[in-house]
Amino acid sequence: MKIVKILENIPPDSSQLLELYRTVGWLTFEDDTSIVEEILENTDEFVCIYMGDTLVAFGRMLTDYRMSAFLDDIVVHPGFRHMGFGSIIINILIEKVPKVKKIKLTTFNAAEFYKKFGFSNPSCTPMELILDQK
Numbered sequence: 001m002k003i004v005k006i007l008e009n010i011p012p013d014s015s016q017l018l019e020l021y022r023t024v025g026w027l028t029f030e031d032d033t034s035i036v037e038e039i040l041e042n043t044d045e046f047v048c049i050y051m052g053d054t055l056v057a058f059g060r061m062l063t064d065y066r067m068s069a070f071l072d073d074i075v076v077h078p079g080f081r082h083m084g085f086g087s088i089i090i091n092i093l094i095e096k097v098p099k100v101k102k103i104k105l106t107t108f109n110a111a112e113f114y115k116k117f118g119f120s121n122p123s124c125t126p127m128e129l130i131l132d133q134k
């Protein structure tokens with residue numbers, strides 16, 4: 001039986017993280033592992049879950065630790081869903097910001113998952129600016 005490891009803020013192998021992103025069709029970075037490394041360097045908090053040596057779940061948070069935080073890239077490998085890994089990641093990340101007033105996120109298809117933690121639809125209109133930058 002493979003051992004499950006939960007590591008906080010220890011960068012995963014960037015190729016493994018890209019592979020995990022690919023399982024859910026997040027192909028934004030294509031094969032550029034250096035972009036993944038840059039993102040992790042500038043991310044405040046992240047959690048990796050390994051089954052043996054394989055990265056099976058990941059999530060990250062950007063925050064000022066006082067007012068607001070933003071959850072991003074919460075992903076569990078399709079072969080390892082409904083085992084509680086996504087919930088473990090969310091709970092760990094929420095515990096990292098005990099003084100924060102609001103945690104934000106965007107989701108296309110997992111709203112029901114986030115509602116279990118108390119997330120609700122925002123009273124304001126979320127907006128974004130897409131930039132075509134290298």
Ligand SMILES: CC(C)(COP(=O)(O)OP(=O)(O)OC[C@H]1O[C@@H](n2cnc3c(N)ncnc32)[C@H](O)[C@@H]1OP(=O)(O)O)[C@@H](O)C(=O)NCCC(=O)NCCS
Pocket residue numbers: 024073074075076077080081082083084085086087088105106107108109110111112113116
């Ligand atoms: C959403 C996601 C992270 C959940 O991870 P997970 O490890 O399967 O979650 P858990 O095992 O902790 O789930 C606990 C419960 O949340 C609910 N849940 C899980 N995934 C859900 C989803 N996609 N939609 C609605 N509810 C969901 C279920 O009630 C589940 O209980 P169950 O296992 O008894 O059915 C995972 O499905 C995933 O990676 N999806 C693709 C990427 C994605 O959409 N990420 C969110 C982007 S913001």
